[in-house]
Amino acid sequence: MAAAHGSVIILAEAGVLAGKRYSFHKDPLAFSQQDDRFTGAIYGGREVVQDGNIITCGICPQVSADQGWPDCTAEFTQAFITTLARKK
Numbered sequence: 001m002a003a004a005h006g007s008v009i010i011l012a013e014a015g016v017l018a019g020k021r022y023s024f025h026k027d028p029l030a031f032s033q034q035d036d037r038f039t040g041a042i043y044g045g046r047e048v049v050q051d052g053n054i055i056t057c058g059i060c061p062q063v064s065a066d067q068g069w070p071d072c073t074a075e076f077t078q079a080f081i082t083t084l085a086r087k088k
Contacts (some may be wrong), residue, residue, distance in 0.1 A: 002083075004057040004059070005058060005059065008022060011054070013037050017040070018041055020051040021043075022051065023048060023049035023059075028043070044056075045058070047070065048072050050083070055079045
């Protein structure tokens with residue numbers, strides 16, 4: 001399972017991030033940005049984070065260009081491919 005940028009919220013809403021490390025463009029459990037959908041999940045930063053079969057990235061190519069953050073597309077894609085290849 002892989003999700004980048006805003007789609008990480010879908011994983012949080014489904015409850016699959018509870019007890020797992022994940023990536024998002026900001027810490028949704030920070031005091032000023034409290035988002036209860038992420039309760040029980042472990043924020044791992046903005047770049048690619050893999051916890052078991054869950055791969056997340058808080059940066060999409062558009063945000064990378066807009067914010068000057070690193071583009072993690074290649075790393076994110078490779079992590080997904082590697083995980084799928086292990087499933088054979």
